[in-house]
Amino acid sequence: MGKNVLVAYFSASGVTKKAAEKIAKAVDGDIFEIAPVTPYTTADLDWTNKKSRSTVEMEDPNCRPPFKGSVENISQYDTVFVGFPIWWYVEPKIIDTFLDNCDFSGKAVIPFATSGGSTINSTFKNLQKSYPNINWQSPQLLNSVDIAKWAKSVISK
Numbered sequence: 001m002g003k004n005v006l007v008a009y010f011s012a013s014g015v016t017k018k019a020a021e022k023i024a025k026a027v028d029g030d031i032f033e034i035a036p037v038t039p040y041t042t043a044d045l046d047w048t049n050k051k052s053r054s055t056v057e058m059e060d061p062n063c064r065p066p067f068k069g070s071v072e073n074i075s076q077y078d079t080v081f082v083g084f085p086i087w088w089y090v091e092p093k094i095i096d097t098f099l100d101n102c103d104f105s106g107k108a109v110i111p112f113a114t115s116g117g118s119t120i121n122s123t124f125k126n127l128q129k130s131y132p133n134i135n136w137q138s139p140q141l142l143n144s145v146d147i148a149k150w151a152k153s154v155i156s157k
Contacts, residue, residue, distance in 0.1 A: 004076050005029030005155065009083035010067075010094050012040050015114045019142045020083050023112070026148035027155045029081070034098045037066045047087070058088045064097040071102060079108045079155060086115040086141075090126045099127075104134045110154055111139040
């Protein structure tokens with residue numbers, strides 16, 4: 001497609017992973033899993049428990065959970081899709097860790113998300129506010145779209 005594309009994603013349950021794989025295939029992009037050093041358990045993801053790991057992380061604006069590995073030669077990519085499930089109406093803190101650790105200068109960054117009920121609007125506003133120097137492109141919630149068609153249309157712009 002003439003552009004070097006990376007699809008980076010965090011997936012707690014596998015839903016976002018499937019979407020990321022569809023995007024990478026559709027745009028012939030490389031894929032990178034933003035995998036936590038310590039995997040999340042079912043108990044960690046219990047948003048109704050105020051002491052669960054995910055709740056504690058999301059309530060701490062400075063929390064930056066570490067992830068495994070790193071993106072090698074991020075400079076080679078023109079476009080980076082960044083995917084995640086929406087937690088508490090925003091991106092999970094591990095996404096902030098990823099964004100803090102990569103140089104996105106000169107890149108188009110396209111957020112995509114999966115959610116059980118949230119829209120991506122407040123998430124996108126939070127990303128723009130937290131990372132104003134990133135060249136954010138239109139975000140997409142992938143719950144009910146043709147993922148491959150959407151990804152190809154974004155890259156062709």
